[in-house]
Amino acid sequence: MTVRRPTRSFLLMGLMVGVLAAILVGTSVAGSSVSSDPASPTSSGAPTATAEPTATATATATATPSSTPPATDTAALAVLATLPVKGRAPKTGYHREGSFGSAWQDVDENGCDTRNDILARDLTVLVVDTDCEVQSGVLLGPYTGLIIDFVRGQTTSSLVQIDHVVALSNAWQTGAQQLSQKQRVALANDPLNLLAVDGVTNSRKGDGDTATWLPPLKSYRCAYVARQISVKATYALWVTTAEHDAMTRILSDCPNEIATGTDPVVVPAPAPVADTPSDVYFQNCTAAREAGAAPVHVGEPGYGRHLDRDGDGTGCE
Numbered sequence: 001m002t003v004r005r006p007t008r009s010f011l012l013m014g015l016m017v018g019v020l021a022a023i024l025v026g027t028s029v030a031g032s033s034v035s036s037d038p039a040s041p042t043s044s045g046a047p048t049a050t051a052e053p054t055a056t057a058t059a060t061a062t063a064t065p066s067s068t069p070p071a072t073d074t075a076a077l078a079v080l081a082t083l084p085v086k087g088r089a090p091k092t093g094y095h096r097e098g099s100f101g102s103a104w105q106d107v108d109e110n111g112c113d114t115r116n117d118i119l120a121r122d123l124t125v126l127v128v129d130t131d132c133e134v135q136s137g138v139l140l141g142p143y144t145g146l147i148i149d150f151v152r153g154q155t156t157s158s159l160v161q162i163d164h165v166v167a168l169s170n171a172w173q174t175g176a177q178q179l180s181q182k183q184r185v186a187l188a189n190d191p192l193n194l195l196a197v198d199g200v201t202n203s204r205k206g207d208g209d210t211a212t213w214l215p216p217l218k219s220y221r222c223a224y225v226a227r228q229i230s231v232k233a234t235y236a237l238w239v240t241t242a243e244h245d246a247m248t249r250i251l252s253d254c255p256n257e258i259a260t261g262t263d264p265v266v267v268p269a270p271a272p273v274a275d276t277p278s279d280v281y282f283q284n285c286t287a288a289r290e291a292g293a294a295p296v297h298v299g300e301p302g303y304g305r306h307l308d309r310d311g312d313g314t315g316c317e
Helices: 004-036 039-067 076-080 096-100 114-122 168-173 181-189 199-205 218-234 241-251 285-290
Strands: 124-128 134-140 147-151 160-164 194-198
Touching (some): 076 218, 096 168, 114 160, 168 181, 194 199
Antiparallel strands (some): 160 194
């Protein structure tokens, strides 16, 4: 009896130890299963976070080229390279109204003549009456940078004038003779070729081209030359050698200056225009002016040093 009791006790203790061990093992396994589950969402979340910036970068790269076209496509220098270079044709037959129509027509049929359209565009602090006439306003002169108070009146209206950026007589001698009357009227009234400026500076410019006249305000010269090039390209006009060289020189300081994009006018088949003969000789500036050739530039028919006393390359200024 004494020997058997201890044996049973040991058996019971062994059984209890086994049960406890089984419980501990099961708990450990369950714990490891629970800890592995959160790992899956963590790993699957990582690719999602990476994919989002990738998609954003792709969209940005695609939008950039379409929103910013290359400036070189419309650079004034590039447009200048497409203009023919020729000598100036005679001024014979030029008449302001006969060649380009009466001044300041209502070509766009908006009820306002061209002069008032340009004043309304270029002036600020406007007062306009019911007949579409600008009565007063303030102009920041593009050629001088000076502020001018405009008031309509017999003695004051001329303080602000509308300048043809490409003078009509210059246009006549560089290709406008070949345009139809309707196209010339359009040129004379095209807002692209018109600027409100102070009267004194406009009078000093006269019918000068880039080779003979530039705005006193040097910071505006690039924009001015680019606008002239835009007008000449639009109306199929050419440039003289001196004009081309002067334009190139100005734009060399601003090669990214943009020309205004405008669809070219439809030009009829070129009519024969008598170019100034290469052997032309003008005895003096009076003769050059009577022939409609003044001013005469270096490289153009008729130029001579006896006509260019100041030696600046332009005779009979």
